[in-house]
Amino acid sequence: MKKQKQLELLESAINGIGLKLRYEKGSFIGGECRIRENRVVVVNKFLPIEGKIATIASVIRKINPSGLSPEVITIIDTLTANDLFSKQNQ
Secondary structure, three states: OOHHHHHHHHHHHHHHOOOEEEEEOOOOOEEEEEEOOEEEEEEEOOOOHHHHHHHHHHHHHHHOOOOOOHHHHHHHHHHHHOOOOOOOOO
């Protein structure tokens, strides 16, 4: 599956679980935060597409919602199998 399609699927999953997704500039990678009563996922807009995918996937993996599409689960499983999350979750 192409990287752009993976990113679109992950963005849809974030919106589907009730989080807002924002691409911002700054000296950060990204993650989940709360702004007042809203849960927001902030991603550095200057990251390469692989970084955006990994950031959003790590938030979804951390939340572990039910009802994810098989495509999204495959993307997250692939990233996990490649040990992209190993340092974040230790």
